[in-house]
Amino acid sequence: MKHLPSERHTLSILVDNEAGVLARIVGLFSARGYNIESLTVADVSDDHAVSRITVVTNGPPPVIDQIMAQLDRLVPVHRVVDLTDWGPHVEREMALVKVAGAGEKRVEALRLADIFRARPVDTSINSFVFEVSGSSEKVNQFITLMREVGLVEVARTGVVAIARGAEAV
Amino acid sequence: MGTEQTGAEIVVQALTDLGVEVVFGYPGGAVLPIYDALFQQNRIRHILVRHEQAAVHAAEGYARASGKVGVVLVTSGPGATNAVTGITDALMDSIPLVVLTGQVPTHLIGTDAFQECDTVGITRHCSKHNYLVKETAKLGPVLHEAFYIARSGRPGPVVIDIPKDVQIMKARYDKPGVISHKTYKPQVKGDLAAIEAAVDMLAAAERPILYTGGGIINSGPVASQLLRELAKVTGAPVTSTLMGLGALPDDHPQFLGMLGMHGSYEANMAMNKCDLMLCLGARFDDRVTGRLDAFSPGSRKIHVDIDRSSFNKTVRVDLTIQGDVGSVMEDMLKVWRARGHKTTDQKAWWGQIAGWRSRNSFGFEQKGESLLPQKAIQRLYEMTKAKKPIISTEVGQHQMWAAQHFGFHDPNKWLTSGGLGTMGYGLPAAIGAQLAFPGALVIDIAGEASIQMNIQELGTAMQYRLPVKIFIINNEYMGMVRQWQELNHGGRYSESYSDSLPDFVKLAEAYGWKGIVIEGPHDLDAGIQAMMDHPGPVVVDCRVAKLANCFPMIPSGAAHTDMILSAADEVGPADDDAKALV
Numbered sequence: 120m121k122h123l124p125s126e127r128h129t130l131s132i133l134v135d136n137e138a139g140v141l142a143r144i145v146g147l148f149s150a151r152g153y154n155i156e157s158l159t160v161a162d163v164s165d166d167h168a169v170s171r172i173t174v175v176t177n178g179p180p181p182v183i184d185q186i187m188a189q190l191d192r193l194v195p196v197h198r199v200v201d202l203t204d205w206g207p208h209v210e211r212e213m214a215l216v217k218v219a220g221a222g223e224k225r226v227e228a229l230r231l232a233d234i235f236r237a238r239p240v241d242t243s244i245n246s247f248v249f250e251v252s253g254s255s256e257k258v259n260q261f262i263t264l265m266r267e268v269g270l271v272e273v274a275r276t277g278v279v280a281i282a283r284g285a286e287a288v
Numbered sequence: 289m290g291t292e293q294t295g296a297e298i299v300v301q302a303l304t305d306l307g308v309e310v311v312f313g314y315p316g317g318a319v320l321p322i323y324d325a326l327f328q329q330n331r332i333r334h335i336l337v338r339h340e341q342a343a344v345h346a347a348e349g350y351a352r353a354s355g356k357v358g359v360v361l362v363t364s365g366p367g368a369t370n371a372v373t374g375i376t377d378a379l380m381d382s383i384p385l386v387v388l389t390g391q392v393p394t395h396l397i398g399t400d401a402f403q404e405c406d407t408v409g410i411t412r413h414c415s416k417h418n419y420l421v422k423e424t425a426k427l428g429p430v431l432h433e434a435f436y437i438a439r440s441g442r443p444g445p446v447v448i449d450i451p452k453d454v455q456i457m458k459a460r461y462d463k464p465g466v467i468s469h470k471t472y473k474p475q476v477k478g479d480l481a482a483i484e485a486a487v488d489m490l491a492a493a494e495r496p497i498l499y500t501g502g503g504i505i506n507s508g509p510v511a512s513q514l515l516r517e518l519a520k521v522t523g524a525p526v527t528s529t530l531m532g533l534g535a536l537p538d539d540h541p542q543f544l545g546m547l548g549m550h551g552s553y554e555a556n557m558a559m560n561k562c563d564l565m566l567c568l569g570a571r572f573d574d575r576v577t578g579r580l581d582a583f584s585p586g587s588r589k590i591h592v593d594i595d596r597s598s599f600n601k602t603v604r605v606d607l608t609i610q611g612d613v614g615s616v617m618e619d620m621l622k623v624w625r626a627r628g629h630k631t632t633d634q635k636a637w638w639g640q641i642a643g644w645r646s647r648n649s650f651g652f653e654q655k656g657e658s659l660l661p662q663k664a665i666q667r668l669y670e671m672t673k674a675k676k677p678i679i680s681t682e683v684g685q686h687q688m689w690a691a692q693h694f695g696f697h698d699p700n701k702w703l704t705s706g707g708l709g710t711m712g713y714g715l716p717a718a719i720g721a722q723l724a725f726p727g728a729l730v731i732d733i734a735g736e737a738s739i740q741m742n743i744q745e746l747g748t749a750m751q752y753r754l755p756v757k758i759f760i761i762n763n764e765y766m767g768m769v770r771q772w773q774e775l776n777h778g779g780r781y782s783e784s785y786s787d788s789l790p791d792f793v794k795l796a797e798a799y800g801w802k803g804i805v806i807e808g809p810h811d812l813d814a815g816i817q818a819m820m821d822h823p824g825p826v827v828v829d830c831r832v833a834k835l836a837n838c839f840p841m842i843p844s845g846a847a848h849t850d851m852i853l854s855a856a857d858e859v860g861p862a863d864d865d866a867k868a869l870v
Contacts, residue, residue, distance in 0.1 A: 135471065138420070143412055150413050181600055188597035194417040194437060194472045 123179035127156070128203040129210060129280045130186070131288060132172040135195035136162050143193055144172055153186050154178060157212075157255075157277030169197065175278050200288040207283040213252040213276045216262060220269030221245050228268040235261045246271070292458040295424040295450065296321035299388065302431040304331050305463045308359050310350060310723055311335070312343040316363025317403060318390030321455035323361075335723060335752060338744035340367050342716035344374020344445075345742070348383045349720030352703045353678055355508060357438050358720065360387040365403030368449075369410065373710060375445045376414040380707025381531060382506055384443035386434050387415075393453035394422055407449040416444030417472075422451065424459035436467040441474030442595040443506055474594060478611030483619045486566070486590045486607055490620075491629040493564035495637040496524040499547070502531030502706070503569015503593060503613045505699045511535070511614030512699045515568065518617050521624055523631040525641055527555035529570045530691055531706045538695030544641070545650070548576040549842045550688040553649035554641055556848040559584050561640065567591045569613035572603040573707070574869075582847030592616045649840045649853055650692045658833040659809045661686065661761045665693040665733065668759060671816045676701065677729040680717040682738030683709045685767035685838045690733040712741025715758060719745060722754040729757070729820070736762040736829075737786050746799035749825045757819055758827045760792060763834045771837045776844075776862045796827035806830040844869035 134140045141160055148155050156175040163171045176186060183201065190199045202208040216237070218228050228247060232239065237251035251261045255278060262273055282288050293301065299322050303311070312335045315323045326334050337343040340362045347358025358378075362371050368389040378385045392401040408420045417437050419430050427450070434446040490496055498519060504511045512535045519526050519542050526536050527547040536543050545552035547559055556578075559565065565587045570576070572591075577583045580602060589605035591598070592613050599608040609616055654663040665686075679694055680703040681687040687704055696702050703721060705713040714732040722730045732739075739760055749756045761767075769784040793803030802822045806815035808831065819826045840853045845866035 139408060139412065142409070146413055181604070185597065185601060188599065192442075192595060192597055194469070197471045 123181065125177045125179055126183065126203070127175065127177045128183050128201055129208070129278060130174045130176060130190070131200045131202050131280060132174065132190055133197040134170050134172060135197070136164070136168055136170040137195060140170070140195050141172070143195065144174070144190065147189055147193070148174075148176070148186075151185075151189065153182065159277045159279050173277070173279050198288070200282075202280050202282060202288070205282055205288065208280050209283060210254060210278050210280040211252055212255050212258050212278050213250065214258045214262065215240070215274045216249045216251060216265055217246060217271040217273070218249070218265050218269045219246040219271050224268045228265065231261070231264050231268065237261060291460070293461055294321065294325070294458050295427050295455040296325040298424065298427045298459065298461040299431065299450070299455070300325040300329055300332065301461055302428050303359065304329075306357075306432065306435050308332055308357075311359045311361050312337055312346045312350070312720065313361030314340050314343055314363065314367060316367050316390060318364035318392060318452050319361060319367070319388075319455070321452065322388070322390070322450075334361070335719075335748065337716065337748050339742065340370035341373050341712065342719075342742045342745045342748070344371050344378065344385065344387065345710070345713050345716035346720035346723075346748075347385050348374065348378050348381075348713075349680060349703050349717030350724045351383050351385060351720075352505075352717070353700050353721035354724035355700060356724075357384045357386055357435055360385060362387070363390045363403065364392055364407065365405045367403075368407040369405055372410060372414060373708075375411055375447065377705055377708040377710045377713065378445040379414050379416060381705065382443050382502060383445065384438040385445040386431070386438050387445055387447045389447060389449045390455075391420070391449045391451040394451045395453070397451065407447065411447045414445075415447045416442075418447035418449065420449045420451075421454055424454050424457040427454065427459070428461040429464060432464050432467055433469065436469065437472060441472070475610050476594070476612045476615055478592065478609040478616035478619060480619065482607060482609045483616060484623050486609060487620050487623045487627065487629065489564055489588060489590060489607070490522055490524070490566060491624070491627070491632065493524075493632065494634065495561060495563040496522060496634070497558050497562040497565055498522070498524050498526040499559065499565055499567045499570055500526060500532045500535055501529040501568065501570025504532055504535040507569065507612055507614035509699055511617065514614055514617040514621065516540075517621055521621065521629075521631060523634055524566075525558055525638075527551070527559065529573070529576055529706070530704060532570065533691060533702045534696035534699045537697040539697070544645075546691050548573075549578070550692065550838055550840065552692075553647050553840055553851055553853060554644035556842065556851055557644045558641055560848040562587045565589045567593075567605070568617065569593060571598045572601065574602070577603060578842045578850075579845055579847045582849070584848075647853060649851075654809060657808055659806070659812060659831065661689050661763065661832040661836055662693050663809065664761060664806070664812060664830050664832055665689050667812055668731070668733070668816055669694045671813065672729060672731065672820065675729040675820075677731050678703065678718075678721045678725065680704065680714040680721065680730070680732045682714040682732070682734045682741075683711045684735045684738060685763075685771065685836075686733055686735045686738075686761040688768075688838045689761070694733070711738040715739065715742050715745045715756070716748075718756045718758075719749050719754055722749075722756050723752070726754075731757045731759055734758055734760045735767060736760050736764065736789055736792075737766045740790075743795070746796065746801055746825075746827075750800045754825060755823060756825045759819070760827065760829050761832055762789075762792070762829050763832050763836065764789065765834060767836075768838065770835075774837070776867050792827050792829035801825045801827055804828045
């Protein structure tokens with residue numbers, strides 16, 4: 120089964136906001152040899168009782184099914200949704216990108232940032248920090264371009280995702 | 289109700305409310321308050337083991353024999369880490385346990401305090417669920433929830449880590465009503481449409497087989513009765529995993545015996561050639577399937593399991609039914625009858641099976657002076673069966689021979705470490721089972737190597753006057769290791785000889801047990817009879833042929849159809865891919 124082609128899936132996991140829950144989820148992935156491309160977690164309820172964990176993983180479809188089943192049987196997990204199978208959904212990622220340089224490179228960096236709707240959130244006489252958000256592809260592309268004009272370092276959030284339309288998953 | 293109690297008193301009160309009669313444990317600094325509370329009551333009996341691993345195995349034995357939740361109480365640090373093997377064993381074999389561990393006081397957690405370890409971190413992946421309870425007021429609800437989680441759904445071990453200050457502080461405790469959990473809701477009832485589809489597939493099959501597992505035992509004795517009915521109405525052959533033995537009587541005409549690596553030829557061949565496989569509470573373990581791409585290639589497969597993650601994990605199936613296997617079988621029988629299905633004509637299928645059966649794959653020939661281990665177990669079975677004994681085992685050749693040659697007629701009589709394969713399991717498990725059934729004949733079928741892994745528990749049995757019997761199949765080798773070295777590693781017996789063995793009779797006597805030696809075929813029956821006649825605990829050192837191999841066997845990486853039936857069939861050394869398998 121592991122020889123089938125790998126697919127990228129975005130999973131949304133609602134869990135009790137309790138100590139150790141993240142360790143349970145992450146530990147399950149490492150213990151069973153599943154991949155994590157990115158992972159985000161934050162409290163998403165009024166009473167701070169529930170967190171949403173968004174995991175981007177990849178594997179052949181039977182492995183993705185196993186991941187879903189394994190997550191679903193953890194006691195503190197409320198709900199697991201494979202957004203990739205679910206249907207239309209929005210995926211966004213945010214990155215902070217630091218570039219340094221002077222002269223034409225500095226001007227070009229600002230120009231490219233404008234095209235990508237990246238905002239400078241910190242400026243010094245020879246550097247910028249840009250905030251860019253969008254799909255992972257867009258963020259990747261922006262970072263690639265910034266390499267040409269003095270990329271220093273990058274911090275990324277990983278993917279957050281939500282289903283389109285009026286319904287909650 | 290309403291008055292405040294210490295955390296330790298709440299633990300004891302909650303255990304009492306939950307109907308707990310026996311706790312297996314070992315005291316230490318971080319659980320002293322709970323031990324003090326136990327001292328001041330007489331409703332719960334505490335069994336003092338000699339090592340915490342044995343406390344967990346004893347609780348497993350108690351749980352498996354009685355169907356109740358086993359309870360363990362150990363201290364922090366080494367108490368908890370010693371319990372880890374048992375907890376993992378219970379997880380692999382789906383045994384309901386609640387393990388209470390002491391912890392350093394909350395203000396010392398994270399400071400590397402004396403006997404501190406990250407118990408919830410260490411047990412997170414070897415327990416069904418675990419808790420660190422930081423407030424005394426939560427102890428009662430957590431205990432009740434833990435029992436619910438341990439015994440419902442796919443059963444398993446639940447660990448509750450209790451810091452010492454939480455045991456001492458006071459809070460109110462009220463016995464809760466019916467427990468439900470906001471996120472954990474096991475599915476008991478199977479989907480009716482799927483059950484109807486399964487029944488129709490079964491009714492249309494020409495070569496059906498029922499492949500049954502430990503889920504039937506876990507579901508309760510009713511499930512074993514339902515299996516007998518299902519076997520009757522469908523007329524299908526039945527095979528069982530190691531964990532499921534006893535669900536159908538060993539001498540039932542439709543029973544093909546255990547399947548898998550050391551299962552019967554007819555069971556494995558029937559699995560390979562069937563056109564419909566109904567898997568009931570088993571999980572397509574690698575010991576059962578052999579080489580996956582050759583596993584039952586021509587069959588449609590239906591899988592009934594309470595745990596969704598068991599579906600399609602290693603073998604793709606055509607239909608899944610999530611639910612308690614007893615409940616699903618009950619519904620299947622209703623649908624079968626409602627639709628007026630008749631037992632199908634399986635004459636040709638049973639004819640094929642008769643051919644495989646005639647190979648007599650569990651057969652052996654006892655001749656000469658050295659006693660064959662198979663013969664020893666066969667006689668042990670024949671001489672004790674009238675007493676309906678409970679059998680535990682250690683792990684290795686003796687375990688497989690016991691599975692092959694001891695007949696099980698009822699569920700909850702067979703206690704063996706299947707998933708984890710834990711040497712040292714059998715003696716403590718027998719102690720636990722004997723506590724659940726003080727009048728029963730409980731025998732640990734052991735090997736001379738395995739028994740030494742928890743030999744200190746001879747003291748526990750003596751202390752509580754438990755008449756446990758240990759029947760050591762002594763071949764002076766870690767026999768299964770030696771067998772694999774013979775088959776796969778050129779007969780280089782690297783570190784598998786049991787050197788410097790103790791005199792088991794003297795050892796038994798040192799603990800106050802009776803010791804008996806069986807030297808060979810001539811004194812086998814007399815030795816077994818002497819064991820049965822002694823009212824107290826007995827160690828039998830049964831000397832058997834040293835180099836006997838456990839057959840039949842599916843070599844690692846081979847298909848069901850490539851079974852080795854006897855030493856004469858032995859194939860050449862395994863290739864590297866096969867050698868890499870366990």
